[in-house]
Amino acid sequence: MQFTTFALSALSIGSALAASSVTVHVVQVGAANGTLAYFPNNIKAAVGDMIQFQFAPNNHTVTQSTFDQPCMPIAMNSNVTGVYSGFMPVTASATTTPTYTVMVNATTPMWFYCSQGKHCQNGMTMVVNENTAANSTRSLANFQSLAAKATVNLPGGAIADGTAGSTASNSSSSSSGSSTSSSAGTKSTSASAAGRVRVGEADV
Numbered sequence: 569m570q571f572t573t574f575a576l577s578a579l580s581i582g583s584a585l586a587a588s589s590v591t592v593h594v595v596q597v598g599a600a601n602g603t604l605a606y607f608p609n610n611i612k613a614a615v616g617d618m619i620q621f622q623f624a625p626n627n628h629t630v631t632q633s634t635f636d637q638p639c640m641p642i643a644m645n646s647n648v649t650g651v652y653s654g655f656m657p658v659t660a661s662a663t664t665t666p667t668y669t670v671m672v673n674a675t676t677p678m679w680f681y682c683s684q685g686k687h688c689q690n691g692m693t694m695v696v697n698e699n700t701a702a703n704s705t706r707s708l709a710n711f712q713s714l715a716a717k718a719t720v721n722l723p724g725g726a727i728a729d730g731t732a733g734s735t736a737s738n739s740s741s742s743s744s745g746s747s748t749s750s751s752a753g754t755k756s757t758s759a760s761a762a763g764r765v766r767v768g769e770a771d772v
Contacts, residue, residue, distance in 0.1 A: 596624060
């Protein structure tokens with residue numbers, strides 16, 4: 569597994585501020601050539617790890633859902649608020665890359681999609697901590713099959729459970745856009761991860 573470890577000072581966990589070394593998994597959201605995917609779209613993350621979503625040119629979201637309702641915010645089908653980045657418009661000439669960073673709070677599977685247009689139905693979905701050993705039917709492939717049949721693609725409500733930021737534009741905005749189900753995240757040399765952010769409150 570590829571990842572970068574950052575020493576993050578003043579990271580708020582709960583109500584306490586503590587200096588800590590945190591593993592950051594970088595996920596590219598979309599690609600400059602228009603490919604609708606997250607790169608990678610299947611990662612493993614431990615409790616306390618951070619996931620930084622870096623947005624390529626276009627206008628995408630990171631929206632958490634349940635497995636059974638792939639293109640609807642998780643709050644519509646459970647008592648979990650869930651992650652919602654809001655729409656992140658990025659121009660091809662942008663010199664910075666918008667980011668959205670969340671902290672993993674549990675190792676249960678977490679399902680995500682892009683709520684722009686028909687992006688969810690067209691395969692722009694991902695999973696954190698897929699666990700087919702516990703339930704072989706709850707795989708990323710089956711999640712994508714359900715998404716393809718969804719009749720709606722809905723955004724979240726208020727932006728929740730994450731911290732927005734930016735980093736200097738680099739190769740993440742010019743990816744060739746070949747999506748694979750991989751547990752390896754790309755390396756990042758900068759990350760904005762300050763704030764109390766959690767993801768993975770329920771396996772639904």
